[in-house]
Amino acid sequence: MNAMNDTEGLIVKATGGFYYVDAAGVLYECRARGVFRKQGVSPLVGDRVTVEPAGESKGVVAKIMPRKNALVRPPLANVDTFAVVASVADPAPNTLVIDKLMAIACHKNISPILVVTKCDLGGPDALAGIYRTAGMPVFTVSKADGSGLDTLRQRLSAGGITAFSGNSGVGKSSLLNRLDGRLSIATGETSRKLGRGRHTTRHVELYAFGDGYIADTPGFSAVELERYEVIRKEELAGCFSEFAQYSKACKFTGCSHTVEKGCAVLEAVRAGLVHPSRHASYCVMYEDAKKIKEWELKDHA
Numbered sequence: 001m002n003a004m005n006d007t008e009g010l011i012v013k014a015t016g017g018f019y020y021v022d023a024a025g026v027l028y029e030c031r032a033r034g035v036f037r038k039q040g041v042s043p044l045v046g047d048r049v050t051v052e053p054a055g056e057s058k059g060v061v062a063k064i065m066p067r068k069n070a071l072v073r074p075p076l077a078n079v080d081t082f083a084v085v086a087s088v089a090d091p092a093p094n095t096l097v098i099d100k101l102m103a104i105a106c107h108k109n110i111s112p113i114l115v116v117t118k119c120d121l122g123g124p125d126a127l128a129g130i131y132r133t134a135g136m137p138v139f140t141v142s143k144a145d146g147s148g149l150d151t152l153r154q155r156l157s158a159g160g161i162t163a164f165s166g167n168s169g170v171g172k173s174s175l176l177n178r179l180d181g182r183l184s185i186a187t188g189e190t191s192r193k194l195g196r197g198r199h200t201t202r203h204v205e206l207y208a209f210g211d212g213y214i215a216d217t218p219g220f221s222a223v224e225l226e227r228y229e230v231i232r233k234e235e236l237a238g239c240f241s242e243f244a245q246y247s248k249a250c251k252f253t254g255c256s257h258t259v260e261k262g263c264a265v266l267e268a269v270r271a272g273l274v275h276p277s278r279h280a281s282y283c284v285m286y287e288d289a290k291k292i293k294e295w296e297l298k299d300h301a
């Protein structure tokens, strides 16, 4: 009960009501204090917590530190980097899906990066160019060539928690397995062979990677994320970070940046400063956001 004995750590895994907390290299198997349930909060992987030790390598999660952000699916807190994975081909990249994921990341105060996979199947420049124009870090990798992988490793090991997302089949599992030998995630081929359903894993785990952590969440999709992370139309332009420097100059306050005369964002699109593909995604998402009902927003308050 003595708070002085409490030790601080990070929840790296949650399963079956147990939380595994890494505190200065010791892994504590913990239960959560009952009060959390009463308050309707549950500890999440990625939470910084204090542990009240209770026997060797066992303890109780006593306090959850304030979160930078929290995702519902996958259940994960304090994510710093969101790596959106897209392949050059097989499947062809879907920029709308990529932009939805990136907007959700911005909305959650998570830095997006793009990882372009399967560069052995075609040139990554067209896709990479869209996101470089938007000022985002882009990493290009392929089965055959390890150079892009090393640059990505450097970024991930610099610190913070990185989560990966992207459409099914883009090569997320293959990428994670190659990034870190400890991860042996079933890739498309193997899980098909085993005949197991896809996207069944709900188990999230953080792996230390240099000074950072990688969240092993291969099974979560754009569709799922969207269901839980709603962006209002008024907030949307703010989630397309490269629009910000132009939108201040729009003629009308409350400009939707879709059709208005005197819209500085549209002007930037015409001038090649904002990529048309990003703006096209914005317009689709804006139309969708207009249809969001108030009751849907209440669920996400």
Ligand SMILES: Nc1nc2c(ncn2[C@@H]2O[C@H](COP(=O)(O)OP(=O)(O)OP(=O)(O)O)[C@@H](O)[C@H]2O)c(=O)[nH]1
Residues within 6 Å of the ligand: 117, 118, 119, 120, 121, 141, 142, 143, 144, 166, 167, 168, 169, 170, 171, 172, 173, 174, 175, 186, 187, 188, 189, 198, 218, 219
């Ligand atoms: N040509 C090529 N194929 C790749 C590459 N990376 C992965 N693949 C193949 O792409 C397919 C899908 O890879 P996965 O790693 O299972 O993809 P995933 O994104 O994890 O898929 P889900 O589990 O459905 O989310 C597999 O057949 C891989 O062998 C690559 O760099 N080049």
Ligand SMILES: [Zn+2]
Residues within 6 Å of the ligand: 247, 250, 251, 255, 256, 257, 258, 260, 262, 263, 264, 265, 266
């Ligand atoms: Zn505008």
